[in-house]
Amino acid sequence: MRKMMKIVISVVIAIAVAMLIAAGVFFYIVEVRADKSFVTGGSQTQKADPLDKQKKAWSAVPNKQAVNLTAKDGVKLKGQYVPAAQPSNKTAIVIHGFAVDHREVIPYANMMHQQGYNVLLADNRAAGKSGGKFIGYGYLEAKDYLEWIQRLIKQNPKSEIVVYGTSLGGATTMDLAGMNPPKQVKAYIEDCGYNSMREELLYEANQLYHIPRWLANPLISIMSVYSKVLAGYSYDQADSVAALKRNTRPMLFIHGKQDGFVPSYMLNDVYEATRGPKAKFEVDNADHMEAYEKDQTAYEKQVKSFLNQYVH
Secondary structure, three states: OHHHHHHHHHHHHHHHHHHHHHHHHHHHHHHEOOOOHHHHOOOHHHOOOOOHHHHHHHHOOOOOEEEEEEOOOOOEEEEEEEOOOOOOOEEEEEEOOOOOOHHHHHHHHHHHHHOOOEEEEEOOOOOOOOOOOEOOOOHHHHHHHHHHHHHHHHHOOOOEEEEEEEOHHHHHHHHHHOOOOOOOEEEEEEEOOOOEHHHHHHHHHHHHHOOOHHHHHHHHHHHHHHHHHHOOOOHHHOEHHHHHOOOOOOEEEEEEOOOOOOOOHHHHHHHHHOOOOEEEEEEOOOOOOOHHHHOHHHHHHHHHHHHHOOOO
């Protein structure tokens, strides 16, 4: 009997150690700053780009100004502020996603600039030229963008601000909406953001590594503990659905119907959660981050008509 108990205890300890090690490996893959192309399959900026026209137009926009911000936790953030062609109180903050930098959302920044907005375009923490070791999956980034917003308002108290994010930037936008930002934030646009960090990781664990949910759940819980200790947040804090239940301001939700990275069913979760005015725009035959390129005319019309209701 004692021998059997020793075997059982040894097996339990071995499983626990294996889980801790596996969670550590996945924590590094998911959250620590590094090249993530083996996860994402590479950035769209490396492929033939249907939005190249918008990127070239942005390169010709004058008066780009380098801006810097030191976050409350000491991380140094780098960005670019571009004033509107004509003086305006309207400013769009455009937020990029996972494993890329601000260059990925230049087409969206260009669209907003062409619609008469000043544009703030920054590298998220742990991305591009910004500092930081850990990716915040929307939660840490939202706190950073609150600081960018406060700076914009200090420079112009009459600011009318739109927060516009794609993918992880969409989750950032939704998380920020639940943080009661200043009244100068008038509306939000989120494009293909996930419903929560935990659910997105569960989905990707199965899609990329074929890990069943029953095994992925405890692994992710351990990763969340690592995150709380090392990065300062738990995965349950990066929850767009919970954040949107605290939001009462307008939001436009956009998603490709064939999204294979942030599954399109998550759109309904976040759309139903928000408590403010809302609209939904789904694009046929669009995978992740493809809604704009698949139907550029309709996309721009949706964004403009939605924002014209709330930003003047």
